[in-house]
Amino acid sequence: MNKPATELHTLDAHGAIAAFRADFPALKNYTYMDVAARGVPSATTRAALYAHMDDRTNSGGDKDRMFATIERARERFADLVNAHADEVTYTKNISEGLNMVATGLGLKAGDNVVVCPDLEHPNNVYCWLNLQRQGVEVRLVKAGENGAMPVDDLIARMDARTRCLSASTVSFAPGFRTDVDKLGKACRERGVCFLVDAAQSAGIMHTDVVASNIDALTTSAQKGLLADYGMGFLYVRREWAQNMQPAYLARFGVDLGDAHEAALGDLSFKFAAGARRFDLGNYNFGVAAMVDASLKQLLDLGTRRIEAHVCTLSHALVKGFYDLGIPVAGGAPGPHLAGIVTVGAMSSNHYGTGDERFNKLYQYLGENNVKLSIRRGMLRFSLHAYNNLEDVGRVVDLSKKFLGANAR
Ligand SMILES: Cc1ncc(COP(=O)(O)O)c(C=O)c1O
Structure with missing residues (x-):
């Protein structure tokens, strides 16, 4: 062949x-042929991790340089999905990104969310089931027989109390594409937050959160982004992020201008702009160095x-x-x-x-x-x-x- x-x-x-x-x-x-489980890093990406470790090992590390890497990688991820840097926050993994949205939306008893558990990874199911104890209704939609995301059925289950529709862009099995444009349009028309699990598409399929009306997107660093475990990204569209309340709050989620990382500002604090309010404390600088390098390679290609x-x-x-x-x-x-x-x-x-x-x-x-x-x-x-x-x-x-x- x-x-x-x-x-x-x-x-x-x-x-x-x-x-x-x-x-x-x-x-x-x-x-x-196993990027859906984890990709392999390039020699360039490995060199970025080694450079970070050399710096740490030989001198303790240069914190300003580490922060510069964090901001550069944030911008590169934003570029990858056609977002702005302040619409991107760091996560540990995909489940953390999904949970940040699930808990940040401020859902109330009687609100509902729509998801197709047959085709989702368990991490895009349990984050919603966990809200049931607050009285949130989780609307479970069955997959079609052919293994395709049941886009029309998902849309049909939305009503005036639907606050979020969550779907993977490509299912982890059988691995078909979801018609995200159709879901995005339907959600935008209804003012519903459209959240996508991009585990199986980020870095592999062209992604445009603006064109597809995606309100939030999360992925991890070790699959299509070709870096390593223990880190991921969450994009949240500004208009949503500005009204979201992070379940956890720490220094980098608070707007203190250029103040030192150890500064405690006015106790009547203000959330950082956009998705930055979900940033917590220190970052996974090693994997950030890797993903910064691999994102450059992907963007160059x-x-x-x-x-x-x-x-x-x-x-x-x-x-x-x-x-x-x-x-x-x-x-x-x-x-x-x-x-x-x-x-x-x-x-x-x-x-x-x-x-x-x-x-x-x-x-x-x-x-x-x-x-x-x-x-x-x-x-x-x-x-x-x-x-x-x-x-x-x-x-x-x-x-x-x-x-x-x-x-x-
Ligand atoms: C679609 C999808 N979502 C989520 C995950 C994993 O989530 P986490 O990064 O939280 O381990 C996977 C892993 O295979 C996946 O394929």
Whole structure:
């Protein structure tokens, strides 16, 4: 299935993607298709962490430089999603971002939120169930049979007491795209906060919070942003953030102008502008240094180019499986695809598939240095800009060989 060089050339006209790929040490040893679990950092990103650690180890570290990194990474993340820096705050992970919104909206008994638990990660479900003890109604919408986000049903469940609709931009399994533009428009018309879990799209799919009418978006640093665990970002549109009350408050969430980080201002404090009010105390400076470097690499490559490249690969992978008769979720390649390809039947099992043949295929691919995951009973292959058509061809060829040797 390897494509001729001319076709690869058309895909990557200026060699930018090939140059990007060359910066990822893991790809020398692995066919890495597991960004949906965690991406691999580049050598440039590792160097940024080492530089931070050298500074800490040799001199204790330069706090002004660390803060400058925090602000630069905040701006870069804002650029990535077409937001402003003061609409971006730091989190530990996605669940913290979701909980910051859930608790910051000031929901009252009788208000409701709308979500589709069948397709969401548990972290985008428990944050809402936890509000039930305050009398908030959680409207649970069932997924459609095909595994697509039930956009029309979600919209239909909103009413005058709906305050938030929360959905992933791309589900972690089966990995289809959500029509965020349609949800965003419906929420904006009704004055409902549209919150997205962008775990499976940030850094991979082009994202424009303005064009898509997204009010809040959260993601973590170790997946498509290609850095590491323990840090994430939350974007909250200014108009919402200005009226939100953070559940936790600390120094960096308070507006004290240029005062020292240890300054205690007037006790009748004022929240920091926009989403900065959710900033707490000190930051994860090491991962911030990494994500600052990886965001620069992603922005230099361009999110439209990344999305086009990744979708070319996911379509090629689906076609390759399809031609082999392997059951791909969603069937033939189509607009439902983002960077995730899943194989087999959906279930609630994350430790294996319901089909022994696919469990063995998973094992066989692993033995041949292909990295992938099993989620919801399916083999999950997930792609980023560092993948190429040779990776796709290799996985399809290995699968073909496996099927030949394990015919039913
Ligand atoms: C859609 C989605 N949301 C959330 C998470 C994880 O949340 P957290 O960063 O809080 O661990 C994942 C992880 O796989 C995910 O795929």
